[in-house]
Amino acid sequence: MNSDWFIYQGVSEPHDGIDRLPPPPPWRTFDGPLTEPRPVPPLDSASTRRLGGSQSRSVVRGPLEELEQINAALYLRRPLLITGDPGTGKSTLAHAIANELKLGRVLQWPIVSRSTLRDGLYHYDAIGRLQDSQLHGVTDTDIGRYLRLGPLGTALLPSERPRVVLIDELDKGDVDLPNDLLNVLEEGEFAIPELERAQRDQESETFSVLTHDGTAAPVLNGRVRCRAFPVVVMTSNDERDFPAPLLRRCIHLDMRAPDTDRLAAMVQAHFGGASVQENADMIERFLSARPGGLYAADQLLNAIYLTQYSAQEDPIRRDRLAALLMRPLGPGRP
Known part of the structure; x- marks a missing residue:
């Protein structure tokens, strides 16, 4: 197996291979503004439950085609769409990538029938802001306190290293969700209208918001734009077909049962x-x-x-x- 070009090797031992990843192709280059570096939380119990103890893992590479498709997604900065039967390890693969490439905690977005694109990007607690304003008599409450980025929104924050975001069981969502994802996955950015309005009213360019990690991050001009495109892993149990425009933007991996x-x-x-x-x-x-x-x-x-x-x-x-x-x-x- 000629794997000299592989960044993700399919082994259990973490390494610094992500530093060897070449620059993205011109059509997948993003320029989100970097501010101060943000610490990335380490792997959490969600990963250790799936991967097992680090002292007990053995090195077993997946099939060559599987490793080629994962690395193609890394090189091309494209989402990885993994299809296959339940229980074949589709979700675990996201955790394995984060572990091996030392990319920190996996940002998980489990899809249900009511999920919308906004659920993955951010949540605005307008009611909480109104209640605080009425209770304390403050009319100029900091809007950033009432905004929290979702898992996909946090993954799109500008950083030098990509984050891993798992969009789990995409086929369980509303029929419009895959199409709603198209622009965000293509452009690597999204707007927060509440911040854009606040920016005009308050003449402020930067707001501090809460991330899915539970830490604060600055958002400039009401928009979140990535710098390193995240490692987006989307899984599906093949319960329905996806539109061609989404498939065009993804690297498709059909995962078979483990040998x-x-x-x-x-x-x-x-x-x-x-x-x-x-x-x-x-x-x-x-x-x-x-x-x-x-x-x-x-x-x-x-x-x-x-x-x-x-x-x-x-x-x-x-x-x-x-x-x-x-x-x-x-x-x-x-």
Whole structure:
């Protein structure tokens, strides 16, 4: 495998490969204004839950095509759209990228049927501002106190290094949401009308707002414009098709079910080095059950965890519990 050009290697050990990323192509160059450097929060429990303990992870690279598509998204500063069955590790990939390239906490935006583009960009607490004004008799309350950037909005703040933002299960959202995302993903910026109005009224250029990280950040002229385009990972369970304009702006990765090596790496990351050999029968059972049915890797991990406490010395009970926890979730892909 010729991987000299890979920034993301698909390994568990963090490294400074992001510093080798060349400048973006001219059509993906952004010039958001830099102010003072902002500290990036480290990986949080959301990542450690998915990736397992750092001392137990083994190095298992994904398929060559998968690594090529991830790195293509990094080089081209394009969103990565990951499709595939539930439980194949689509969301985990965002956390793996953040961990390996040392890009800090993943900014997560879980999509539901009521999600709108504004939910991902920012929230303005107009009612809270009005109540404070009435209670304290202050007519010129600082509007920045009542604005909080969402996960995508925080990822678009100007910085030298990109942030990782996970737009999870995009296909669960309203039919208009993918189209609403087009301009933001293409231009790398968005406006906050409330700040633009306040700027005209107060003759102030900069407002301090709260970010999704819980820290303050300055917003100039009522607009957020990125400098380093974020690593945007969008996932879909293939519940519906996306419009061609969105697909044109993305690198599309269709993630298939994990193979033996990747399952073994998951087991080792969560249960330690000796666990792979001890649970080889569980891994084999999981793999042999998959053809014709839909299974998620979580089911294998659940079965291993439960049986190591309840049926370690009882093969019959172990087999029964494994069958109970590793039932098919639905029909598999053709």
